[in-house]
Amino acid sequence: MPSDASPSGDPAPTSLQQLALRLQDFAQQRDWGQLHSPKNLASALIVEAGELLEHFQWLTEEQSRNLPADKKQAVAHEMADVLLYLVQMATALDVDLIEAANAKMEINGGKYPVGQEQRKKER
Known part of the structure; x- marks a missing residue:
């Protein structure tokens, strides 16, 4: 089945x-x-986020950036589960996710203006 069609x-x-x-x-x-x-949707979302995190447990930073294809596919499926529950929760609460994300980015822009980045201290 092509990736641009649903199972139906x-x-x-x-x-x-x-x-x-x-x-x-x-x-x-x-x-x-x-x-x-x-x-229930929030609970399910957190369970799926935990399953996503499991794929990265005990990996180094480098390993987490260079996942093998099979691991990357499994991570993609967990990311999809998180997205699906988030979209369902937004529907249940009548929240426009794009509008909410844009509003939150505006808030974050005020909290963290360009030029005031926190730099990692060299050790």
């Missing part, structure tokens, strides 16, 4: 909005809606 044969989502709709449909077909409270 429909075109794969190319935006967060399309992904959110596909996730809603996926959950509805399985009658999972009653399980997808913000609390």
Whole structure:
């Protein structure tokens, strides 16, 4: 199956909005809606983030930057799990993730202006 199609044969989502709709449909077909409270979705997101972290446990900085192909694919799947739960949580709370991310970047820009970077101390 081409990577631009879903398992159902429909075109794969190319935006967060399309992904959110596909996730809603996926959950509805399985009658999972009653399980997808913000609390449960946040918990599931953290579990998946922990599974993502497991792939890097005990690696050196260099190893973490140069993952073998099979490990990189496994990491990509865990990253996708985190994204999927985050998108579902945003839907449950009616949060526009792009708008929220842009607003947060503005806040961070004020907190951490250019020219005031913290430099790693040489040892």
